[in-house]
Amino acid sequence: MKQAVKISYTLLIIFFTNGCSTNVVSDEVEILSLIFNSQIGDYEHFGSSPPAPPLPPSFDELERYSSLDSAKLNLISIEWQQYFKQEEEYDKIVELWKIRMQNIEKKIVFFNKCRLSAQDKIWVIEEIKKYEIDSNFLNKPINWKISDIKNNSKYELIEYKIFKDSKLDTVHVGIMKFSNIGFNNEKNLAIVYFDWLCGSLCGDGNLAILEKKANIWKIKEIVNLWIS
Numbered sequence: 001m002k003q004a005v006k007i008s009y010t011l012l013i014i015f016f017t018n019g020c021s022t023n024v025v026s027d028e029v030e031i032l033s034l035i036f037n038s039q040i041g042d043y044e045h046f047g048s049s050p051p052a053p054p055l056p057p058s059f060d061e062l063e064r065y066s067s068l069d070s071a072k073l074n075l076i077s078i079e080w081q082q083y084f085k086q087e088e089e090y091d092k093i094v095e096l097w098k099i100r101m102q103n104i105e106k107k108i109v110f111f112n113k114c115r116l117s118a119q120d121k122i123w124v125i126e127e128i129k130k131y132e133i134d135s136n137f138l139n140k141p142i143n144w145k146i147s148d149i150k151n152n153s154k155y156e157l158i159e160y161k162i163f164k165d166s167k168l169d170t171v172h173v174g175i176m177k178f179s180n181i182g183f184n185n186e187k188n189l190a191i192v193y194f195d196w197l198c199g200s201l202c203g204d205g206n207l208a209i210l211e212k213k214a215n216i217w218k219i220k221e222i223v224n225l226w227i228s
Helices: 002-039 068-074 078-102 118-130 135-139 160-165
Strands: 106-111 156-159 171-183 189-199 202-213 216-227
Touching: 002 171, 002 189, 002 202, 002 216, 068 078, 106 160, 118 135, 118 189, 118 202, 118 216, 135 171, 156 160, 160 171
Parallel strands: 106 156, 106 171
Antiparallel strands: 171 189, 189 202, 202 216
């Protein structure tokens, strides 16, 4: 009898432990998927800068006129005529560039080990002071996988290692990173840092505060911490 009770007790512990673990994983997948699909995957990313607009022979001279039409009437040298012709064609060039970029297969790189800088941590800790969440979640080891995100976007996700080690013939529109996720004791409030890098001077870092109501996670607030 005692042996049967002991076995039943052990099975109950295993059941509840596995149940809790599965729930946490499910929460994490739901949170990462929600942030990715709504904050990154839902936007139009071209993956390269648009063609640069033409530069006038002299900005100072151009600014003397109240309108471009007025400048065209008065600035009649060959140099200026070439500029005005390029200016007229620029919008068409940009539209053709957009069409071309929209038809190219584009991918988003998933960097699965997010390392926050010291400054990032300071900003995050300052923001979460009003929430009952231990900031130690920022220091926990992390190794997200692409399977941790339910991708509903039009972009394919690839691992950073594939992006780094391979020469691919597709456009990579950016790299996204997520920190670990911090939960309150009731597991109905969560905080995660994420950033998006789309070039050397293109990107931003954000803190997502999420709330769980009726068993569904929703974004409560997005706090922008830096932008470039």
